[in-house]
Amino acid sequence: MEKLNVTPWEVSGELNDNAYSKLVERFGVDLINDNLLSRIKKIANGKLHPLLSRNVFFAHRELNLVLDDYENGKPFYLYTGRGPSGKMHIGHLLPFTFTLWLQKTFNVDLLIQLTDDEKFLVGSREKSEIEKFTNDNILDIISLGFDPKKTHIIADYKSAKTLYYYATDVAKHITVSTIKAVFGVNDSDNIGKLFFPSMQITPAFLLSALRGKNMRCLIPYAIDQDPYFRVARDVLPKLGYYKPSAIISKFLPSLQGNSAKMSSSKEESAIFLEDSKEQVRKKLMKYAFSGGRDTLEEQRKYGANPDIDFAFLEYSFLEEDQGKVDKVYQEYKSGKILSGEMKEIAAEKISSFLESLKTKKEKMKDKVEEYMFNPEKIKLSN
Numbered sequence: 001m002e003k004l005n006v007t008p009w010e011v012s013g014e015l016n017d018n019a020y021s022k023l024v025e026r027f028g029v030d031l032i033n034d035n036l037l038s039r040i041k042k043i044a045n046g047k048l049h050p051l052l053s054r055n056v057f058f059a060h061r062e063l064n065l066v067l068d069d070y071e072n073g074k075p076f077y078l079y080t081g082r083g084p085s086g087k088m089h090i091g092h093l094l095p096f097t098f099t100l101w102l103q104k105t106f107n108v109d110l111l112i113q114l115t116d117d118e119k120f121l122v123g124s125r126e127k128s129e130i131e132k133f134t135n136d137n138i139l140d141i142i143s144l145g146f147d148p149k150k151t152h153i154i155a156d157y158k159s160a161k162t163l164y165y166y167a168t169d170v171a172k173h174i175t176v177s178t179i180k181a182v183f184g185v186n187d188s189d190n191i192g193k194l195f196f197p198s199m200q201i202t203p204a205f206l207l208s209a210l211r212g213k214n215m216r217c218l219i220p221y222a223i224d225q226d227p228y229f230r231v232a233r234d235v236l237p238k239l240g241y242y243k244p245s246a247i248i249s250k251f252l253p254s255l256q257g258n259s260a261k262m263s264s265s266k267e268e269s270a271i272f273l274e275d276s277k278e279q280v281r282k283k284l285m286k287y288a289f290s291g292g293r294d295t296l297e298e299q300r301k302y303g304a305n306p307d308i309d310f311a312f313l314e315y316s317f318l319e320e321d322q323g324k325v326d327k328v329y330q331e332y333k334s335g336k337i338l339s340g341e342m343k344e345i346a347a348e349k350i351s352s353f354l355e356s357l358k359t360k361k362e363k364m365k366d367k368v369e370e371y372m373f374n375p376e377k378i379k380l381s382n
């Protein structure tokens, strides 16, 4: 079997439950336990975001310290990001729905980084192409409804002046051998890859630096991003800041199964945000990895396995009414709901989510500037 290798720039090997346990151990992160979940639930008035209740966000680092600060009335902030390497599909956007939920629940500032420089240095895209994706991805993200007063989008090339200034502080504390070991960089790689991690680490203390007061930073990310923040936890105390805390997800399921990341390279490989209702339905019917049985008879008799079923999973990530999700789960598992019906239910949910996003996106077109990172604005809003 292919060796399990997970870094921000390469993911290989099969990602099953066992693989996640290995990564948890290898990376030294903690699992989110019931105690943490109930603390969050209490703060969120008894509700949990589906990605949390369904254990997609499953691990953390010092999340408890962030909750302590929150409960003691001390401010903290959120930081997350995206590499703008293509159009966004639903698997890319879902983690942002979770971050939005966190922002609303805790009413805190949020930095969102778009690493256009990273996508230029790693991979073979033209800058002009990356810039197009950056602008389009920003629009998709803000259409979810982030608070413009508290949300600051860092597009690396555009925000480079401020970012670079602080990134050099980070770079000064990282050796070449650390980057080689943690990121799998080797001697024939371009030198940009050695420096770039400083750019992704910087937002983990940037708000504290600009405001001149120390705040904890909580970073939601998929587990392949852990190398950045492992290094960040080493470096930030040396600069006088807190180690960043993390809330870490598994990869979201892909349309065609195989428990890998939903890939954006092929049209039929994912559900894109711009897909029409009919396209969503068709893709689900034609390609969605199913937890159902081979024949109708077997399915009625033995039921499906919802836990590996793309349609069920997507539905469950978008439906906030936990009661409804539980009911569908039971009925699908028992054979009462069939695979085709499950796909119809999911198609309905996904396309109504996408429709409302499209409407909002149109209105957001001239609001983008309000969201863009501005160091002066950040200092003033202190």
Ligand code: TRP
Residues within 6 Å of the ligand: 008, 079, 080, 081, 082, 083, 084, 113, 114, 115, 118, 200, 219, 220, 221, 222, 225
């Ligand atoms: N490197 C990430 C990617 O390629 C983007 C990113 C930047 C990010 N900062 C982040 C992701 C913070 C999660 C958290 O997708």
